[in-house]
Amino acid sequence: xxxxxxxxxxxxxxxxxxxxxxxxxxxxxxxxxxxxxxxxxxxxxxxxxxxxxxxxxxxxxxxxxxxxxxxxxxxxxxxxxxxxxxxxxxxxxxxxxxxxxxxxxxxxxxxxxxxxxxxxxxxxxxxxxxxxxxxxxxxxxxxxxxxxxxxxxxxxxxxxxxxxxxxxxxxxxxxxxxxxxxxxxxxxxxxxxxxxxxxxxxxxxxxxxxxxxxxxxxxxxxxxxxxxxxxxxxxxxxxxxxxxxxxxxxxxxxxxxxxxxxxxxxxxxxxxxxxxxxxxxxxxxxxxxxxxxxxxxxxxxxxxxxxxxxxxxxxxxxxxxxxxxxxxxxxxxxxxxxxxxxxxxxxxxxxxxxxxxxxxxxxxxxxxxxxxxxxxxxxxxxxxxxxxxxxxxxxxxxxxxxxxxxxxxxxxxxxxxxxxxxxxxxxxxx
Numbered sequence: 001x002x003x004x005x006x007x008x009x010x011x012x013x014x015x016x017x018x019x020x021x022x023x024x025x026x027x028x029x030x031x032x033x034x035x036x037x038x039x040x041x042x043x044x045x046x047x048x049x050x051x052x053x054x055x056x057x058x059x060x061x062x063x064x065x066x067x068x069x070x071x072x073x074x075x076x077x078x079x080x081x082x083x084x085x086x087x088x089x090x091x092x093x094x095x096x097x098x099x100x101x102x103x104x105x106x107x108x109x110x111x112x113x114x115x116x117x118x119x120x121x122x123x124x125x126x127x128x129x130x131x132x133x134x135x136x137x138x139x140x141x142x143x144x145x146x147x148x149x150x151x152x153x154x155x156x157x158x159x160x161x162x163x164x165x166x167x168x169x170x171x172x173x174x175x176x177x178x179x180x181x182x183x184x185x186x187x188x189x190x191x192x193x194x195x196x197x198x199x200x201x202x203x204x205x206x207x208x209x210x211x212x213x214x215x216x217x218x219x220x221x222x223x224x225x226x227x228x229x230x231x232x233x234x235x236x237x238x239x240x241x242x243x244x245x246x247x248x249x250x251x252x253x254x255x256x257x258x259x260x261x262x263x264x265x266x267x268x269x270x271x272x273x274x275x276x277x278x279x280x281x282x283x284x285x286x287x288x289x290x291x292x293x294x295x296x297x298x299x300x301x302x303x304x305x306x307x308x309x310x311x312x313x314x315x316x317x318x319x320x321x322x323x324x325x326x327x328x329x330x331x332x333x334x335x336x337x338x339x340x341x342x343x344x345x346x347x348x349x350x351x352x353x354x355x356x357x358x359x360x361x362x363x364x365x366x367x368x369x370x371x372x373x374x375x376x377x378x379x380x381x382x383x384x385x386x387x388x389x390x391x392x393x394x395x396x397x398x399x400x401x402x403x404x405x406x407x408x409x410x411x412x413x414x415x416x417x418x419x420x421x422x423x424x425x426x427x428x429x430x
Contacts, residue, residue: 001190008187009040016044022052023059026067031181033071035174035188036167042387046075053077062087062104070111073376074159076383081115081122084108094128102142105129106150113157116377117370130154145173160372162397167192168422189428199424325385336378336389339371340396346371347403 015028025048032038038045053072059065065083072079088094098105109129115122133150136142142150152161152169171188174180225245232240232252244252346368375396382389402416 005190011183034170037188037191049075063107066107066111073114076379076386099132110158113159114376117373189430192428335374339374342371344399
């Protein structure tokens with residue numbers, strides 16, 4: 001199988017031959033990314049996108065203009081939202097005929113979700129496209145694979161969807177397209193199965209324990225045990241295990257073993273930050289202290305553990321990607337890392353507490369949108385370390401998979417279970 005994969009990769013590389021046909025190259029990059037094989041052609045994709053960014057693009061096709069905007073912004077290239085002005089009338093509103101272009105509207109809707117702070121026109125674009133797409137679905141105007149893509153995007157826009165999960169849908173949709181490239185499709189299926197074998201092996205070798213929510217679960221019923229565990233973590237050595245309750249000792253041992261592997265790479269004043277803040281949160285109800293919303297958000301940013309994960313996601317990356325500059329960016333409290341933590345906290349709270357007040361939910365969603373804007377800006381501001389930036393963004397995109405915008409994947413895990421089975425258990429039929 002690997003020999004066949006290598007042969008297919010060579011064939012695909014020939015498709016990247018320098019060409020003035022920027023549209024063809026855009027379609028190629030988009031198909032490769034959608035099929036989940038972009039990791040095989042990182043250099044080729046980077047070169048193609050640089051050429052696309054530096055070349056003039058005079059298309060008046062909404063789908064094509066929005067596709068270019070999305071592909072470039074996702075990789076950290078700056079593109080002005082003014083490119084969509086050509087689709088507006090003298091009154092500043094989008095042209096009426098766009099309402100009859102579902103493919104173009106979907107492309108526009110996804111592209112606009114790469115907006116940053118201050119781009120009010122893209123916020124209005126999202127509203128315009130969403131209204132028309134929802135109407136098309138409601139009236140059954142779009143059918144087949146395109147309808148499925150619209151439904152998925154309305155639930156979770158493409159720039160916020162894990163590419164590996166989207167690939168599960170797209171691969172079957174691509175197969176139904178009469179114009180699909182059979183070489184790309186075969187390579188995607190074979191690469192998926194090979195990666196699945198690697199992931200299964202890794203999953204079997206990984207022994208992990210999760211501290212998340214330990215304080216939340218026990219703080220109200222067993223504050224003494226909560227304080228004891230925190231004291232042991234503060235000690236951070238094997239001798240402190242005698243302080244830990246019996247049922248938590250295995251966790252404590254694994255935690256020490258895991259974090260010792262990269263502890264030396266973290267600033268010494270950051271090592272106990274998460275444990276300290278979790279203990280602080282657990283103490284609040286026992287002191288009858290009601291923290292402000294801003295205090296809860298600030299503390300939650302620390303206790304999600306995203307700062308440590310930001311460094312952890314670099315493990316296994318190539319030397320070219322893990323430069324000193326990239327590592328320093330990952331372990332610093334950048335806006336992107338804080339936004340990732342906040343999005344996770346907000347989504348967890350909505351799904352966990354089932355807030356029913358519409359105004360409160362709308363406000364939290366508004367806060368999350370602000371953090372997504374910050375995350376999008378991180379791509380542009382940190383293009384020099386885009387491989388690492390993208391890994392952190394992938395971490396952010398994984399949050400809706402577990403917490404969802406309308407369901408809690410942990411509590412109601414049927415959909416999450418199906419996704420995991422498709423990713424790690426069921427091979428792709430070839």
